[in-house]
Amino acid sequence: MFINSLKTKLIIFYLFLIIFVIFIKVGDLNLIQLPQLYALEALSDEKDISRIKMAFTSKSREYGVINYDNAVWDDTYHYVDNKNSQFTESNFVLDTYKSLGINGIHIYDKQTVTIWQQAWNITDWSPLTFPPFDQPSTFVKKHILISEELIIKNNNKPVSRVGFTLLDDKLILFAATSIFKANLTGNANGTMLFWRFFDEQVLTDLQQRAGIKFTIEVIQPNLKNTVKLTSKNSFIKNSYRTKKDEIFDIIPLITNNGAIKFTYQAPIRQFATSWLNHATIVSSTLLLLTLGVLFIFFHYFIIRPILQADNMVTAIIKDNDHSIRFASKRKDELGTLFNLIDRLLDGVESNEQQLISHNVRLQHISQTDSLTKIPNRRAFDTTMKKLLQVSPLGLDVAILVVDVDYFKKYNDCYGHAQGDKTLYAIAQTLRKNLHEDTDFVARYGGEEFVVVLKNTDKKSAQAVANNLVNIIADLKISHQDSDITDIVTISIGIHAFVISGQTQYMPLFELADQALYQAKEQGRNRAITTD
Ligand SMILES: Nc1nc2c(ncn2[C@@H]2O[C@H](COP(=O)(O)OP(=O)(O)OP(=O)(O)O)[C@@H](O)[C@H]2O)c(=O)[nH]1
Structure with a gap:
């Protein structure tokens, strides 16, 4: 039967070998290599994410420091009491806004009533009115300005609120600090607020700080903080990358009325995720070539001589011709076998000749x-x-x-x-x-x-x-x-x-x-x- 042929068995063995190698290769890739590579990639992506978050933090802290320096200052403290316009006219000139990179400065008294405020359009430095700060809304009063309760809670020490918020559908970077004397004695007597729209310049600044080009959008706050997606590969559970190879994360607004979602294009993946990659194709081709060479070797050195021997023995049986010899020059086991068959045929032929001569003699005797x-x-x-x-x-x-x-x-x-x-x-x-x-x-x-x-x-x-x-x-x-x-x-x-x-x-x-x-x-x- 076809299945009994040595050649067929060899081909079936090869097929099993190829399937086994692919199985090992896929298993090794999915169970050992890819999880490690994905873990390393996730670690690297995590670092990038925290660099962006750090950029947001450092930017808002920078605003906080400037704001603190102006709020915890004797001149500001006295201004709240005496409202002497010389203070604001000499300190908060247009160049102050330009150098600090802010849209507006607002000073509120303890009851969060506006004492003084001034804001500019950064694009052309024309005067600007921004209602939420001009006539502070309940929201601003509650989440941005510093109330007496907060100061009491902080043991009568200055309190700062810095960060990003959403007001009138506009994203804003702000820093608010309770107004104190420079030596921190006495009570706070108001809040000083610096703010700035989150515009292209802020984004560029943040991108430079992070060293990553990302985009932002404001979203509802109820999204999860950190998004870890399941990768396409069912063996790999964690990756920060979306199917479009983007990475995003959420920075909740300090005022809890929204969140900033930043998104950036993930760096090019440094490893192949499909088993059908360049390396697999090269190694599979090499494997197939090796198997091909082995097949040719088996065919020429084992199967073909056996088939030739098969044909010879068939001819010997069919034609009853015992003079045929292998006369093999091979030095291996097959050569030994063929030589033994030759010796067997020598014996058969000599017996046959003896028989013929006996028959001739018998024939002669009988005649x-x-x-x-x-x-x-x-x-x-x-x-x-x-x-x-x-x-x-x-x-x-x-x-x-x-x-x-x-x-x-x-x-x-x-x-x-x-x-x-x-x-x-x-x-x-x-x-x-x-x-x-x-x-x-x-x-x-x-x-x-x-x-x-x-x-x-x-x-x-x-x-x-x-x-x-x-x-x-x-x-x-x-x-x-x-x-x-x-x-x-x-x-x-x-x-x-x-x-x-x-x-x-x-x-x-x-x-x-x-x-x-x-x-x-x-x-x-x-x-x-x-x-
Ligand atoms: N020595 C010997 N004698 C043989 C042999 N075969 C036959 N004979 C003898 O040959 C003889 C033949 O005799 P017959 O057939 O009577 O004939 P004949 O004596 O030759 O006489 P005719 O043939 O009439 O001339 C017999 O005596 C046989 O025994 C044999 O192998 N050896």
């Missing part, structure tokens, strides 16, 4: 007569069948049946062992005097032999047979008991025929045998051909 060492009757049977099957039509063939004359008497006279020797001598003589390529001789049985002559007509067959009769006679093997002579002789019956589609050889043999009978009848030691 050879043990006494005369010439082909036997089985070989004659095979030869004749093959001859009738494969010979071309019209081929002349002759069958000669050879029989030793008076051989019973020979045996009786010389003994059976001598009879065997004589049979051997006759067989070998017949064999030697026939053409090895075209003629065939076999022992048919007993003292009877059969000769097959190919490409030989009747006349030639007669000549060959006569020659054989003479050659055996020429051996001059003595046979005292022969009725016709005193040497061993043979008789031959001949049947010559033409190949014409015969399928059985026995009728042909029997004709030759009948001719032999005639040769015996006519006195033996001769060859007779059928008519």
Whole structure:
């Protein structure tokens, strides 16, 4: 099956490896690295937020200090009592406002009634009236001006209120301090107020103090003080940054009637938050390249040789060809395995060759007569069948049946062992005097032999047979008991025929045998051909 393939298993292993690496990478990023980086970022953002808040605080405190210096001053204290305009005319000239950077100065008595007030438009330094301070509203009286109760609560010491407030929908920076003598003796006898609209200059000043460019807007006070948003990443809980990468926070107005919300663009994030970032792509590409190289390595050095071996063994089994060899030059375990298979094939091949030679010997034995060492009757049977099957039509063939004359008497006279020797001598003589390529001789049985002559007509067959009769006679093997002579002789019956589609050889043999009978009848030691 496909899944059983080594290559498939390797690919599946790689897929698991890649998923595992991505899993580790994502886990490491989300559970270890990002929380730390976000925490560091939040710490840095927190510092920026407090720098902005500090800018607001320092700006209002600066106003408070200037205001305090003017409120806790004997001249101011006496002015509240005597209202001598020389004091205000000499001290609060236009340049005073310009240098202090304020819109207005207001002096109130203990009952928070305006004693003196003056305000200017900072843009063109034209006179300005700002009703909430001119005729102080209940709100101003309560939240900005210093009441007697506050001073009593402060052990009869000067009280200052500094900060930002919202009046008539306008954001204002103010500083109010109770008017005291410079040596802080006696009671307070009023409130001195410095104020300024929160305009572009104030914003620029604050931005410079904080070193951050931010914008502001006035909002309802009921928003949370510090806004920590949940980041897009579900693993990271805290970040000050909004989805638009802005940071904002709230500065509540001291008068509790609103709040300043400042917003600024967060510094560019110094780390990647998605797992699909440059580093991941580079490392994933490197991983894939490494896996690719490993795959090629496995494929070329392990899988491919195994597949080649598979093909070779399949071919060996299919073609039953045991001569194929791996002849591997590899020095590794696969090389050892292939060499072992080669040795196994060596063994199989040598056994096979032994078997073949044994079979050849067996074949030879089964086709050879043990006494005369010439082909036997089985070989004659095979030869004749093959001859009738494969010979071309019209081929002349002759069958000669050879029989030793008076051989019973020979045996009786010389003994059976001598009879065997004589049979051997006759067989070998017949064999030697026939053409090895075209003629065939076999022992048919007993003292009877059969000769097959190919490409030989009747006349030639007669000549060959006569020659054989003479050659055996020429051996001059003595046979005292022969009725016709005193040497061993043979008789031959001949049947010559033409190949014409015969399928059985026995009728042909029997004709030759009948001719032999005639040769015996006519006195033996001769060859007779059928008519
Ligand atoms: N020594 C020996 N004798 C054999 C062998 N095979 C057959 N014979 C003998 O051959 C003789 C054949 O005798 P017969 O068939 O009577 O024929 P014959 O004596 O040769 O007389 P004709 O054929 O008529 O000339 C028998 O006595 C067999 O025993 C053999 O392998 N060795």
